[in-house]
Amino acid sequence: MQIKAVFKNYEYLLFLGVFLILLPIGYALDLVSVNTVSLWGRYFCFAIAAISVDILWGYTGVLCMCQAFFFCLGGYGIAMHMLLADKGTGVYGAVIPDFMVWNQVDTLPLFWEPFYSFPLALLTTLLVPLIFAMLFGYFIFRSRLKGVYFAIITQALALAMWLLFLRNETLLGGTNGLTDFKTLLGFDLTTSTTKLSLYLLSCMVLVLVYWGTKKLVNSKFGKVLVAIRDSESRVRYATYRVQNYKLAVFVLAAVIAAIGGMLYVPQTGIITPGRMEVKSSIEMIVWVALGGRGNLKGAVLGTLFVNFLYSIFTSLLPGSWLYVLGILFVVTVLYLDHGLIGLPAQIKSIISNKRTSKL
Amino acid sequence: MRKTKHQLNVFQLLFQVMIAAIGSVLISCSTPSKKTETKEAPAETKTAKIGILHSLSGTMAISEVSLKDVVEMAVEEINADGGVLGMPIEPVVVDPASDWDLFAEKAKELLIDRKVSAVFGCWTSVSRKSVLPVFEEHNGLLFYPVQYEGEECSANVIYTGATPNQQLIPAAEYLMSPEGGAYEKFYLLGTDYVFPRTANKILKAFLLAKGVPESNIIEEYTPFHHQDYQTIVSKIKTFAVGGKACVLSTINGDSNVPFYKEFANQGLSAATCPIMAFSVAEDELRAMDTEFLVGHLAAWNYYQSVSSPINDKFVADFRAFCKKNGLPGGDTRVTDDPICWAYTGVYLWKSAVEKAGTLDVDKVRPALYGSTFESPGGLVKMDPKNHHLAKPVKIGEIRADGQFDVIWETPGLVDPQPWSEYTSPNKSCDHVNHGGTYTKM
């Protein structure tokens, strides 16, 4: 029933039509370059992260300013695996990754070991954000930190982690991060086929995550989340254990963001601490805010829209794009109550208001 | 209920139109379809497109904007002179916004969609590392104008900045020589990122090889934007008490002012314990309070104060260019080492294109080997094999007006060594016979 309902909706068909059929066909006919295909693949990874922000902020009312950190945890995990899998192909030809050689480290640190085999790497990459979010979330939600307090604590966490990853002592490549990946599961990352497959994979994962979270927010669990957002104390009086719900959704969001990061890195070719700056976390929130918070469609739309503009404007208006995006953003926050996705409804209500006033 | 919610209405249609619009924009705007390509094809024969990949916003903008300006100036000069191969050069400026991921994205865009013949760009090591796979995959040509850590030898990058042996080693040699003060103790201080780490690794290996005991070398790193140098300077003070000590500094950007201030506050001076800086140039000194820096040293391949007719003209032209185009700073702008080599890069590319008679990267590359250019910093020569530039090394002393006095200079050109002989004695770089990095037998 649910699936049928999904396909009754034109937006979904259009989305799938454009991105799963039109774009690959366009590529096959050489109308679209492989660069554009991977670009959209990367936007999809951001959209996955944006969905995680939306279930936290849009549905539960928890503004988390460290989603980019979880995104990067996923990214670093897969990057570590790729570096180890390609061992010996670096500039130095050493078993350990290049950056360790110039950092005068001779043996592989212990925490890198699990990333040799792909299944184990995958598992670790998902488990690390899960456990981290669980521990952090447990203490934070237990003390009933919420709203602005929660936002600030997570912001401080993002800052501290960013500083930590910048250090060379953490053995994760410092400022330069991890780069120079050659293969993933034996597939050469430079070939167009791999790029297209990664694009399709990202698109499908996005669809899956969307479908899953949509089901989740429409379930009873989701209704409780919305209730928490609207009035936490009333939910608590109704004997719901609010912190457990919050913790569950926080952990889920962390894992979803990490999945986004895992798909992002092979398509980008580099992961640096710059991606986990406080700024990037806020950017993710901005995508959701622009698209329309509390609406999964809005989160996806906002992400694709903002990132697309970012790519276009940095080339077309290299000097002034920041002002354009900044003002656009402030205007959206000020005037579009429900983001881009709510724009049609807003216009409708304005028109009908005018009509009624005329009458 | 559900049915009515999903019923199609005018406004959902509007939303779909929006998605469709994005879709169409995506196909028509960001990607050249075959049709537009054929349209552009005759245009392409008329102009030679080059990409400029320098951050114009974000943290690196402070340094990188000047490089964008000087490349545009070189392009304007060449175009006024008839262009290259009879075509005017068309610079394509993009803003990678100090976002390392965006550097890779923009590099792809320049090479694939904009089809530029060469790219002039990057400053930080991480931005270069980010675009490197892109250039190698699409066989592009990147002119990289900043001094860097070496240990890299890509067929698709022309490194016009200094290699470690063109900056670090001569500076250390100078300090150890009787002329430089015959210093015996070395404090290696840097910001924690790849250039200082590698630089200090090489310096340490060099000093040890020259018989400096390990106890006379201290290595230390601070995070980016570090402001509080109290503890470190008092360490230096203790270290310098016996005399004959100097500091080799790879401190980056805004940490320099607090460091030099604290250095002077604690009673250390250039006469007793000079600081040799590898990352402080005129552009950084432009608006700094130089009071505390006077007398300290720096090692570069070019200074604005180099006296030669070519440099005088270069400095004057750059000021006039900035003033004419209303760029911030106007005619008070200064030139420095990376600016000089960014400018030189454009001319090296131009003469190679003219020698090759084509814009094709595979033909331009060999034409670059061994080519020479009378740069503002003196005559320089492309290495015949390894994509780096042979150039003189100059030691400068900071003046109160933020300029440098050249106090020492290598007698001739110093050949570039991407792999330092002190840390990787058996490695070398040769694109003619070995196709890049190879191990010496």
Add this chain to the structure above:
Amino acid sequence: MLAQPDEMTSQLISKDQALRTQALEKLVREKKIEHFPLISAINQKRLYLYDQQLVTIGEPIAADRSDEYQVLKVYPDTKILRNNQGGVMAKKRAELTEVRFSRPARLILLPVLPYVNLVSPKLETRKLAFVQFQQNGNPEDLKILSDARDLENDNYMSRLATETILSIQLKSSKITEKVHSLVDQLVSNQGDNTAYILEQYLEQIPKSHPSYSYILTQKEDLEDRASRIALIQNAFSGVSLGSILIMIALGLSIIYGLAGVINMAHGEFMMIGAYTTFCVQEIFNSISPNSSGNLSFFLSLPLAFVVAGAFGLLIERLVLRKLYNRPLESLLATWGISLILIQLARSIFGDLTSVSTPFVLSGGWEVIPQLVLPYNRLFIIVMTIVLVALVYFFLYKSNNGLRIRAVTQNRDMSACLGISTAKIDAMTFFIGSGIAGMAGCCITLIGNVVPDMGQTYVVDSFLVVVSGGVGNLFGSVIAGLGIGQLTKALEPIFHAVYGKVIILIVIMIFLQFKPKGLFPAKGRISED
């Protein structure tokens, strides 16, 4: 009529490198006090040739930046050159021929420099000279040094001079009893380097020396004292960092308490204050280059308040007014504003700039020997105390403050009672942002002025507000001091970065017990 240059002059200006070196060596050998101005000019690279005379340049003549200087003759005699009318001669640097010496040539002067520096008018240079004498340890210098000591009237300097003399005497003395008394004198002199001098001496003498153990205990006592002083110094740094955080958190806290807006652009108001200071200094510099620094800084304090406050007012009017009761949206909007402000500063001012410390605030207050509290940091602490007091009196003793508190407690009720909440909001924003601007002005005393300087402190100040209790003045003060203290206490043990992580953990643990901060807002303020 041109005067014929004397031998020294002609040697110094000759093209022949060997002759010039000879001349320099002669200067070093003779070590004559008459030559010191010349040596000093060579060393500072300010030696010029004018009318066949060796001259140097003195003070700039005019207050503007016309690059005209007094011309001082340095050899063979010293005098201020006068023009035909008998006034002071003014020359541009370009009108004089510079007599250049290479760095190696200047290094020839190194042995004589301590003597030259000893009579320098600059305190720092004299300090350097004494340290150099200490290192040389030459008994022949004792006479000069004791003469120089008599000239010093600064407490610190005479101590340094005494220390230098004693250390040279100690190194050269052979008699055991003498050693004992010299060490005692050194210790009671309380110089900076005493522990090091004793350590050096211990290495010099055999362990069997009768005074060995005595000197060792003295040295260890001194080192203990030094580490205690370092502890106090560190605590002081903690207080000064804490007071910066308090200053920023003060505005943040008031605004949040009143309007429920976490102002992400707050750090940028600080930046605006800092740039205001910079601009004021530039304006003063362009009017009169000499008198700047002192007055301009103190003038820019209120100006920074007004300018940053005006910006805050503007943003409140244009943007935030529409977002009250929507705290998370306002958080995002202010973040967007902060981006725009940073970019704006970047395109206007571009490079990193710095403000020179006013003369009265440079140096430090010597509480006891070796414990020096820098005036600039003291000033910041005093400023913070004054600001906190002012804000306290404003909020709790004035009518407007009463209104602000009323609106903070219950906006609707206050509006019903006839308080113009819009006016109160505007006022609060003006004051909150203005305080941030003043904080920015103070920070120019210790750091750079860069477009993203606000970001450095603002996350920490958020933590101050959160752990102090939002909207609570004293909570912010205590939390600010605590976080500042903790940061500085952790810094020597851990690296600054790991220190930050630990502080975050500490705050998280703290919030387990006090989820609403130190002093949570009391009363029936509804949660949802």
